[in-house]
Amino acid sequence: MDPMAGLENAPMSEKLFAYILVNYRWVFVLLFLLPLSLLYDAFFYVRNKIIFRLRSAPRQHDARVKDVQRQITAWAASGGRQKLCTARPGWQNMSFRRGKYKKTHYNVNVNLIDILEVNPNSRTVRCEPMVSMGQLTATLLPLGWTIPIVPELDDLTVGGLVMGTGVETSSHAHGLFQHICESYELVLADGSVVTCSATENSDLFYAVPWSYGTLGFLVSATIRLIPAHSFVRLTYIPCHSLEELSKTFADESAKREENDFVEGLVYSAESGVVMVGKSTNQADPDRINRIGDYWKPWFFKHVEQFLKTGGGVEFIPTRHYYHRHSRSIFWQMQDIVPFGNHPIFRYLLGWAVPPKVSLMKLTQGETVKKMYETHQIIQDMLVPITDLAGAIKVFHREINMYPLWLCPFYLPDNPGMLRPRDDRSQMYVDIGAYGAPKNPEYKAEATTRRLEAYVREVRGFQMLYADTFMTESEFEAMFDHRLYDRLRDKLARTKDAFPRVYDKINRSARD
């Protein structure tokens, strides 16, 4: 990264400060953020244990829902002029930026953070919205269960994944996070509590995903369970041309029953590794690889080796598989702690990484923020899988940056914001780009706008945790607002109480 960009006319002292901040950010991360992250995790670990021991969570749920209702009544009584949002501070969430609206809107505390019930009979788990993925897998796996899609990064929450979206390498079989949810319990703008599912208040059920908290507050979600296995048998298939890569990836994604996980890492315009996983309880002891152990190389580096060695098979413990990119925050850690994958660092301090994304957000200064704004791209674009090769070419032309993350997902023809191309259920692929583009012509806004235009053209979608530079009409061309608007008209007080999705996610609404 060039720390001087944008600072050409700044005084020398400011330039030096920028240089140190960006190039030696790791000093701050190691000395300050890592110990703080450990304390934060330890606190929540102990707290969750106590709550579970006392088994108090399910009993307190109704009281906590009433507290959300009470806050909405208080807002209405105060005249209801401000719009509503959750009180979760912007630095805590897993999005790139903080919403400016948190300062101007009426903040409703939705501090519901417990797993309420694991029900083996109905094969469901009922969670409050602040339950994180780390918490859920740590709780469910010892009980022999898991959810069909565990979006990577431990701190993602059920509420954020329902109101936004979640995708993972089992999505080719199960769809997006919304498709593994059976019902939602919401507090609406008029203070009422409703439950919705595919058969009860179905309009609301289909309108909630991608609504970003603009139809009501989620207070619990019931999610499907599947039996957990001990290992994932992972086959690495190296590909040495774009054609081979896109064909192998599409063919493996189409085997929805046969493959439990499909993932791709693209390492250049002409090479990549497709990974195909199958859950199993039997592992060949010689081929077990505990990739999550702190002294192990970063996963994307490990996978790259298969391009040279010609493929292979490994048995990976399930929790290690779920969190395979967590230690290196996909590949973002190489920009934060450049020597983070060095064996000496891994053995000495590997157990303490990654620093918490939320704490990094909280403590990053203007300079680092500016660097990321101008020199990094963080985007997930979702396109029909038939356009994969074309999309990789467009990404290559525009950003020329690797690795790219490929994750297939099945998009059923359901009502709501996300309508598949030609109104036909089909396979899509998430193309994730996280890092510093090598194309010298890269300009954050202009390049992202060109990528967005391409994605609209092929009837794809942009993930909205990232920056979007679309205008409102472009946004409405990408996402189908018909059901959403109908519900906002129908549900009492909703239009007064909540902004529209675009008002929350557009670039100027975020710091």
Ligand SMILES: Cc1cc2nc3c(=O)[nH]c(=O)nc-3n(C[C@H](O)[C@H](O)[C@H](O)COP(=O)(O)OP(=O)(O)OC[C@H]3O[C@@H](n4cnc5c(N)ncnc54)[C@H](O)[C@@H]3O)c2cc1C
């Ligand atoms: C590697 C790891 C990562 C973690 N990451 C996070 C994280 O990112 N964020 C976070 O908040 N927490 C995290 N935790 C903490 C985690 O949430 C707790 O460990 C978990 O909530 C309960 O821990 P336990 O399985 O040791 O339960 P114990 O207290 O030993 O309880 C015994 C079992 O009973 C089950 N149980 C108890 N009550 C209920 C109930 N009402 N309904 C259903 N099942 C019940 C529990 O699931 C548990 O398996 C993590 C833990 C580990 C080990």
Ligand SMILES: NC(=O)C1=CN([C@@H]2O[C@H](COP(=O)(O)OP(=O)(O)OC[C@H]3O[C@@H](n4cnc5c(N)ncnc54)[C@H](OP(=O)(O)O)[C@@H]3O)[C@@H](O)[C@H]2O)C=CC1
């Ligand atoms: N593997 C994956 O799929 C990944 C997904 N992501 C993205 O990260 C985001 C999730 O991050 P996370 O930190 O969990 O969530 P956030 O706090 O970012 O919340 C995302 C949106 O959901 C709304 N929301 C959250 N909880 C509630 C609730 N209880 N009631 C009503 N609205 C709610 C928020 O509203 P408000 O603005 O009012 O707070 C916000 O608009 C998603 O958008 C997801 O797509 C990121 C990384 C990986």
Ligand SMILES: CC(C)=CCC[C@@H](C)[C@H]1CC[C@@]2(C)C3=C(CC[C@]12C)[C@@]1(C)CC[C@H](O)C(C)(C)[C@@H]1CC3
């Ligand atoms: C669909 C999938 C798998 C998405 C993965 C997205 C992650 C790679 C994103 C989510 C949050 C994210 C944007 C973030 C960052 C990197 C990329 C992340 C982790 C970092 C840590 C980069 C460094 C920045 O200074 C800052 C701390 C603001 C952000 C915080 C959010």
